[in-house]
Amino acid sequence: MSSSFCSKSLVALSRPLYSLTLTVPKSFPSPALSFSVNRPGGVIPIFSAAPTRRLLCNRGFICGGGSVWKSVISGYATAAGVNSGDDADGSQSDVDYLRMPEEKLMSQCEIDTFKSSGPGGQHRNKRETAVRIRHLPTGIVAQAAEDRSQHMNRESAIARLRTLLALKVRKRVDLESYSPPQELLQILPAKSTIRGADCGPQIGPKNPKFALGMQALLDLMYAVDGSVSEAAKYLGLSTGAVSRLILSDDSLRAAVNQIRSSKGIKPLK
Amino acid sequence: MAAAAAALRRLSASCCSALTPPPLFLRPPTYPSTVSHIRKWKQWAKTLTPSVGSSFAALDNGPDATLLCRELNWLLDDVVVHQQDDTSLLPILDHPRQDDSQPVYLRASLDDLCLMWNQRIHQRRPFQYIVGCQHWRDLVLCVQEGVLIPRPETELIVDLVSDVIREHSDLKDGVWADLGTGSGALAIGIGRILANGGKVVATDLSPAAAAVASYNVQRYNLQDKIEIRQGSWFEPLKDCQQKLAGLVSNPPYIPSHHIAGLQAEVGMHEPRLALDGGSEGMDYLLHLCNEAASMLKPGGFFAFETNGKEHCQLLADYLSNGLKGSFSEIKIVSDFADIPRFVTGFRSVPK
Numbered sequence: 001m002s003s004s005f006c007s008k009s010l011v012a013l014s015r016p017l018y019s020l021t022l023t024v025p026k027s028f029p030s031p032a033l034s035f036s037v038n039r040p041g042g043v044i045p046i047f048s049a050a051p052t053r054r055l056l057c058n059r060g061f062i063c064g065g066g067s068v069w070k071s072v073i074s075g076y077a078t079a080a081g082v083n084s085g086d087d088a089d090g091s092q093s094d095v096d097y098l099r100m101p102e103e104k105l106m107s108q109c110e111i112d113t114f115k116s117s118g119p120g121g122q123h124r125n126k127r128e129t130a131v132r133i134r135h136l137p138t139g140i141v142a143q144a145a146e147d148r149s150q151h152m153n154r155e156s157a158i159a160r161l162r163t164l165l166a167l168k169v170r171k172r173v174d175l176e177s178y179s180p181p182q183e184l185l186q187i188l189p190a191k192s193t194i195r196g197a198d199c200g201p202q203i204g205p206k207n208p209k210f211a212l213g214m215q216a217l218l219d220l221m222y223a224v225d226g227s228v229s230e231a232a233k234y235l236g237l238s239t240g241a242v243s244r245l246i247l248s249d250d251s252l253r254a255a256v257n258q259i260r261s262s263k264g265i266k267p268l269k
Numbered sequence: 270m271a272a273a274a275a276a277l278r279r280l281s282a283s284c285c286s287a288l289t290p291p292p293l294f295l296r297p298p299t300y301p302s303t304v305s306h307i308r309k310w311k312q313w314a315k316t317l318t319p320s321v322g323s324s325f326a327a328l329d330n331g332p333d334a335t336l337l338c339r340e341l342n343w344l345l346d347d348v349v350v351h352q353q354d355d356t357s358l359l360p361i362l363d364h365p366r367q368d369d370s371q372p373v374y375l376r377a378s379l380d381d382l383c384l385m386w387n388q389r390i391h392q393r394r395p396f397q398y399i400v401g402c403q404h405w406r407d408l409v410l411c412v413q414e415g416v417l418i419p420r421p422e423t424e425l426i427v428d429l430v431s432d433v434i435r436e437h438s439d440l441k442d443g444v445w446a447d448l449g450t451g452s453g454a455l456a457i458g459i460g461r462i463l464a465n466g467g468k469v470v471a472t473d474l475s476p477a478a479a480a481v482a483s484y485n486v487q488r489y490n491l492q493d494k495i496e497i498r499q500g501s502w503f504e505p506l507k508d509c510q511q512k513l514a515g516l517v518s519n520p521p522y523i524p525s526h527h528i529a530g531l532q533a534e535v536g537m538h539e540p541r542l543a544l545d546g547g548s549e550g551m552d553y554l555l556h557l558c559n560e561a562a563s564m565l566k567p568g569g570f571f572a573f574e575t576n577g578k579e580h581c582q583l584l585a586d587y588l589s590n591g592l593k594g595s596f597s598e599i600k601i602v603s604d605f606a607d608i609p610r611f612v613t614g615f616r617s618v619p620k
Binding site for chain 1 (some may be wrong): 339407421519527604605
């Protein structure tokens with residue numbers, strides 16, 4: 001399995017993982033699984049679970065069954081650049097979390113909700129509907145508390161997770177043969193010379209599809225070492241137009257500035 | 270059947286014209302006000318919450334000041350008519366701007382809002398009864414006194430049913446029953462995921478609940494798919510024996526001696542009929558289990574909400590041993606807080 005993507009994405013996560021050990025007993029999926037990370041300086045256990053522990057999928061609880069464990073394992077293994085021994089899904093070296101169907105993405109996540117201090121259910125009238133999602137392969141956490149139903153908080157948290165994945169997980173871009181993907185073209189202003197008429201109106205930050213375009217733009221910015229003028233050449237836009245696009249969304253600006261500061265370039269304002 | 274249908278029509282006709290008073294978010298925006306007036310009102314409302322602090326929480330596990338402030342925002346969300354571009358006014362309320370004098374329309378007068386917030390703080394009236402609705406899954410269900418406010422835990426039953434009908438697609442077209450439907454939450458949640466041929470029959474003993482459930486069914490335009498029948502548990506379902514593809518219920522399950530110690534919002538305001546499950550809290554759960562075998566068709570699915578771990582274990586044991594052979598694949602499923610909450614299973618298929 002190629003690890004080029006993996007090393008990049010993990011550097012961006014500021015949590016360098018070098019290799020992963022999965023301790024899977026012969027009687028899998030019981031009695032217990034443990035996961036640990038081997039890195040210079042020692043072995044760190046990161047996950048250990050008995051099969052009775054429940055993993056929560058977006059559709060509800062799933063008891064520790066084969067498919068969930070498999071995707072957790074392959075998710076971890078992918079992130080760490082090792083082969084999970086489960087090639088049923090084919091190569092995931094260029095795993096694209098944003099394009100994953102919700103169910104698949106959520107099978108890599110653990111969901112926490114409120115910890116009730118009492119018996120819950122009919123005993124209680126308290127809108128403790130906050131939801132926290134932890135994406136196991138990347139360690140990214142998204143949460144939502146402001147909605148009035150748990151279901152809607154879950155939807156918000158998933159949308160937020162996708163945005164965070166777009167912001168934090170970088171894919172390698174080959175500049176030699178680079179042409180911007182459709183989702184990036186869709187967030188560009190109409191005056192871009194490479195944007196065809198078939199792209200439709202420009203997609204703004206409030207549209208859920210913006211995350212995909214933002215991810216592709218950040219991949220490009222990462223490849224050109226944070227240089228706006230360099231990126232502008234690939235996008236058929238003036239440097240000013242690319243700056244304005246980046247500044248149109250606070251999280252996008254922050255992510256670009258993080259790339260720039262890591263390259264010693266002053267931030268965009 | 271014809272008589273039942275006629276009764277249903279009468280029920281629908283009597284209740285669906287309106288709830289009195291109507292839920293806040295459905296009232297007409299006839300009260301002119303301004304951003305600065307609403308901001309002042311919100312400041313006043315907030316001054317009532319610090320006195321609460323964590324005292325309700327300490328007393329009976331009630332809401333603390335943080336939760337009350339969140340409810341305050343939700344109250345304004347329901348009462349303030351949003352601007353044309355559909356952006357919420359709420360952020361403006363917290364950040365003073367130049368356009369404070371711009372006209373805003375409210376669905377209740379500021380005096381009424383004062384009354385409502387005083388009821389919330391001083392009488393512990395549930396927030397959902399004040400605004401007349403509860404957000405549950407992706408639904409907004411109208412509720413009022415006399416009807417149990419649907420709980421977030423119960424949302425999970427719809428997911429359980431959704432998983433089951435994905436694997437057993439024949440159940441998608443069958444008749445499902447929701448017993449003790451209250452606001453109609455489970456009936457509507459399930460009605461929306463069944464196939465075109467599927468139907469839900471929901472019962473409730475309380476006329477108030479049956480009326481509110483019918484109202485909610487109409488609001489989601491599901492009256493052709495969901496039938497509300499007033500009556501006790503299986504009594505109105507005589508025509509469905511051995512026919513049900515599925516059976517769900519969130520029956521009263523709180524042991525009688527716990528009722529007095531409940532959080533004030535629940536114990537003082539919600540209907541005891543929907544909470545009190547008898548001395549051990551198991552009276553209605555056992556009744557449901559006893560009748561389920563004669564109501565479900567072979568292969569039919571059931572899911573019941575319970576008081577917690579002890580109930581789940583007792584019921585699972587009763588279903589597998591006490592009613593030996595009637596049911597298969599009996600499972601205990603936990604809720605979001607990891608408390609064993611539901612018992613599910615299937616009616617056995619004769620060999």
